[in-house]
Amino acid sequence: MATSNVRVYRDLMGENEKWAAQTREFLGAKKLTMLNLIGSPGSGKTTLLECLVQEAGDRVRFSVLEGDVETTHDAERIARLDIPVSQLLTNGACHLEAKLVHYALKDLATSEGSVVVVENVGNLVCPAEFDIGEHAKIAVLSVTEGEDKPLKYPLLFRECKAVVLSKTDLLPHLRFDIAQCRDYVRQVNASVPVFEVSAMSGAGVRELLNWVLSVRA
């Protein structure tokens, strides 16, 4: 087939990326920082959020978008902290997409300079594939899940800007090798900081909060 001089315009950004870009613009204009919290079901994302908000006190204001397949349990828990929160239900889908986040974010009562945390659907695979316009993804891995998850679900651990090893208070009762897990994280993401956190004892929460403050826009 002969080549021609007809110009080709390609839609370089898909639908999701367009909404993510609009969200980034909105966040910039409102001086907001958005974090995307990703981890397995029951890895302790909501509890971690509760700890962060309580630790923060007046140092930074938080607001939250809670992603779930069904129920409003998590948003109800966060609402008790007296911060702005909405529940995003995915209607069966296994991850949040940028459009839903965008509309919910615009309706959320955020204040300038505050941090919006999006708690994604409990899932180590799909949420990592969808840009929602966040400044950083945070991977939450409970020490009950085993050391090898960074190798088995490498996309999330490669994409994230911080890793939280949660439920460290359970370590005495588990065969979990922290050094081995840190090594697996480094194999897929050489420079990402890893925080060991226990919501029960409060260990590591301050260090994680300091990191959140350091990435603030």
Place this chain on the structure above:
Amino acid sequence: MATSNVRVYRDLMGENEKWAAQTREFLGAKKLTMLNLIGSPGSGKTTLLECLVQEAGDRVRFSVLEGDVETTHDAERIARLDIPVSQLLTNGACHLEAKLVHYALKDLATSEGSVVVVENVGNLVCPAEFDIGEHAKIAVLSVTEGEDKPLKYPLLFRECKAVVLSKTDLLPHLRFDIAQCRDYVRQVNASVPVFEVSAMSGAGVRELLNWVLSVRA
């Protein structure tokens, strides 16, 4: 618009369902029973499988298809039990589809009357949506994940024929209410049996094996 008498033929079964149907035919012809093990990353599916195989002894032969996004860790673990096993890698996808399972199953060295366990990708959402031709789905929920998962991920708990509450040896160290969790399971699936299992102590493994034998084709 006027109605016409043109006949419409619709492809009622999608691609996945066609492969699942072929697998069911294959299983029937070879007198095999296939179970689809679904749970979060780190919920203890592989360890549970190891326990089942060891408990079974000569009572039934097992073979295994290990589903993962990446790595062959789990198939290597199962291979040490000296039973037929293959690793299915999804190339980034968050669930197993029927076609991949079908081809791997046909190559697996199964024997008549045996039980094939497919360990799906660690994920509570998507694997429940894809029929792979199995006789029964088994939902595995670690007690470290919290009681509310049956309500938050209802499709799996509605579709499954058995629920395993795993890692029960950790209960003394957790705030996990077994009765509450059983009640949540019943809210989405009134009659499904729930097994409390600890791979560490071996508690509940025999009861689960007896259930597996009872559903054998």
